[in-house]
Amino acid sequence: MSAGQVLISRDEIRARTLALAQEVTLALPPGPVHAVVILKSAIFFGVDLIRALGREASLGFLFASSYGDSAESAGAVALSADALGRVTGQNVLLIDDILDTGNTLAAAAETLRALRPASLRTCVLLDKPSRRQVPFEADHVGFPIEDVFVVGYGMDFGGRFRTLPDIRVYRQEKK
Ligand code: IMP
Ligand code: MG
Numbered sequence: 001m002s003a004g005q006v007l008i009s010r011d012e013i014r015a016r017t018l019a020l021a022q023e024v025t026l027a028l029p030p031g032p033v034h035a036v037v038i039l040k041s042a043i044f045f046g047v048d049l050i051r052a053l054g055r056e057a058s059l060g061f062l063f064a065s066s067y068g069d070s071a072e073s074a075g076a077v078a079l080s081a082d083a084l085g086r087v088t089g090q091n092v093l094l095i096d097d098i099l100d101t102g103n104t105l106a107a108a109a110e111t112l113r114a115l116r117p118a119s120l121r122t123c124v125l126l127d128k129p130s131r132r133q134v135p136f137e138a139d140h141v142g143f144p145i146e147d148v149f150v151v152g153y154g155m156d157f158g159g160r161f162r163t164l165p166d167i168r169v170y171r172q173e174k175k
Pocket of ligand 1: 041077098102103156
């Protein structure tokens with residue numbers, strides 16, 4: 001089993017993240033932002049994006065786990081909000097690595113909205129529009145991609161490949 005060819009290189013990720021950070025900063029209301037990163041897979045992107053925002057930011061985390069095998073989202077998403085921080089009345093930026101079926105971000109946005117933030121924007125590095133099961137669009141998207149399973153830069157297959165610096169198409173080696 002190994003990760004396949006590079007889909008998005010570390011240099012492309014870096015350049016796009018800096019541009020996205022500018023775009024997000026321009027769209028945010030003035031003042032501090034509460035950035036909420038969905039763990040674990042958005043950790044690398046979240047850190048890089050938040051550091052590039054021209055804003056004072058407080059940090060919160062949502063831990064998402066979906067049931068089913070690692071390459072197919074089963075639709076049900078369990079969210080743990082223990083480390084969410086203060087959302088009520090704040091300008092919140094919700095950050096995820098990939099918008100796939102939409103189940104995770106739809107559930108995360110609903111959790112946050114229930115806490116009545118002053119505003120809520122969403123930013124994802126990757127978007128697979130062809131995979132959507134629930135209607136959800138992110139306000140800011142790094143790269144739209146085809147229906148391929150990717151690993152690296154925080155994204156895993158069964159817990160592996162998260163620390164690869166580039167985003168690669170995952171492939172299962174034939175035995
Ligand atoms: P959704 O709930 O189906 O939109 O899935 C979102 C989550 O599934 C993302 O935050 C990822 O962690 C994971 N995911 C979706 N597609 C991929 C992929 O191609 N590689 C690795 N993780 C993925
Ligand atoms: Mg994720």
